Amino acid sequence: MSIRVSNRLSAGLAAGLCLSVVAGCNTSSNQTPTAGAVRSSGETAPTDLQLLCASKAAEELKVAGGNVLPVSSMPSGENAYQVNLTFDGGQAVCIIDETGTVQSISPA
Amino acid sequence: MIKLPSAFRTLLGWLPALAVLVFAGMALAQSFQTQIYDPTTRKWVDYTPRAAAKFYNRHGQSPEEFRRQVVPFRTAEKPGTIIIDGDRHFLYLVQPNFQAIRYGIGVGRDGFGWAGIVKIGRMQEWPTWTPPPEMIARDPESAKWANGMPGGPDNPLGARAMYLYIGNKDSIYRIHGTNQPWTIGLNISSGCIRLNNEDVADLYSRVEVGAKVIVLMQGAALYKGV
Numbered sequence A: 001m002s003i004r005v006s007n008r009l010s011a012g013l014a015a016g017l018c019l020s021v022v023a024g025c026n027t028s029s030n031q032t033p034t035a036g037a038v039r040s041s042g043e044t045a046p047t048d049l050q051l052l053c054a055s056k057a058a059e060e061l062k063v064a065g066g067n068v069l070p071v072s073s074m075p076s077g078e079n080a081y082q083v084n085l086t087f088d089g090g091q092a093v094c095i096i097d098e099t100g101t102v103q104s105i106s107p108a
Numbered sequence B: 001m002i003k004l005p006s007a008f009r010t011l012l013g014w015l016p017a018l019a020v021l022v023f024a025g026m027a028l029a030q031s032f033q034t035q036i037y038d039p040t041t042r043k044w045v046d047y048t049p050r051a052a053a054k055f056y057n058r059h060g061q062s063p064e065e066f067r068r069q070v071v072p073f074r075t076a077e078k079p080g081t082i083i084i085d086g087d088r089h090f091l092y093l094v095q096p097n098f099q100a101i102r103y104g105i106g107v108g109r110d111g112f113g114w115a116g117i118v119k120i121g122r123m124q125e126w127p128t129w130t131p132p133p134e135m136i137a138r139d140p141e142s143a144k145w146a147n148g149m150p151g152g153p154d155n156p157l158g159a160r161a162m163y164l165y166i167g168n169k170d171s172i173y174r175i176h177g178t179n180q181p182w183t184i185g186l187n188i189s190s191g192c193i194r195l196n197n198e199d200v201a202d203l204y205s206r207v208e209v210g211a212k213v214i215v216l217m218q219g220a221a222l223y224k225g226v
Helices: A002-029 A047-060 B006-029 B049-059 B131-138 B140-145 B197-206
Strands: A038-040 A068-075 A080-087 A091-096 A102-107 B034-038 B043-046 B069-070 B082-085 B090-095 B099-105 B114-125 B162-166 B171-175 B188-189 B214-216
Touching: A047 A068, A047 A080, A047 A091, A047 A102, A047 B082, A068 B114, A068 B214, B043 B197, B090 B197, B099 B197, B114 B171, B131 B140, B162 B197, B171 B197
Parallel strands: B082 B214
Antiparallel strands: A038 B034, A068 A080, A080 A091, A091 A102, B034 B043, B069 B099, B082 B090, B090 B099, B114 B162, B114 B214, B162 B171
């Protein structure tokens, strides 16, 4: 009985190993784009991060009406983006990381 | 030997720096374009109107990224707000619980893109298309519709239109359908935002007059009101 369990265990381990190998292959193959994958020719901050910056700037800079518009963005160091903002009467620069945490907002 | 005035010599000295500034400005103003991965060459290539038409003819639809789907979306904007990312050719309709419905779009070609904060002022099913005088001047073929082209499958505005307003004034820009569904993902319009007819009908059914519309497009002209 114990031998049969061991065999099952071995088989399970082997299967798990195979799966992890396959999963590993899948992980690496995911780095190659699939046919029909699309991207933009330029790199901007994700849309939602740009808007989080705008919302935070409206709050911190007390912008009347809350209308702050992201006008450009770019990577800033590792795992963060710079988002340039404009609003009626001024401009600001926001730094936000990939988790959505605003690191700084500075009037420009 | 000709001796140049000192002011002129100073200006010549600044020319390289001026050229850098001018070209930097041009680069910033240049709109982003879609690229598509070609598995045969293993390279990213420009998604031109020709490539888009070829893809659409082969697959009967646009690339998967441009098809309607629910995506995570962290935002403080309230559900029902429309956010347009012209650089990536996506329109987001904010939903509860930090989600959005994402649609593929076509946007303004070089020189016709814009950014700003507007609202939906009016909505219309199977809208009439009336080319503005500037379009008629650019494209005499459109003159025959100067008094309006009735709504229908051949109408460039497609199945639905949402008219974008600043306050109570029509901005002349619209979110609308199209009779050219292969153009999703391209910079091709005169400033309007187009979706395929199925998507624009879906969006139309979910939004209301007065909804806030935020249009992002790097390097594009800012529409007044911001």
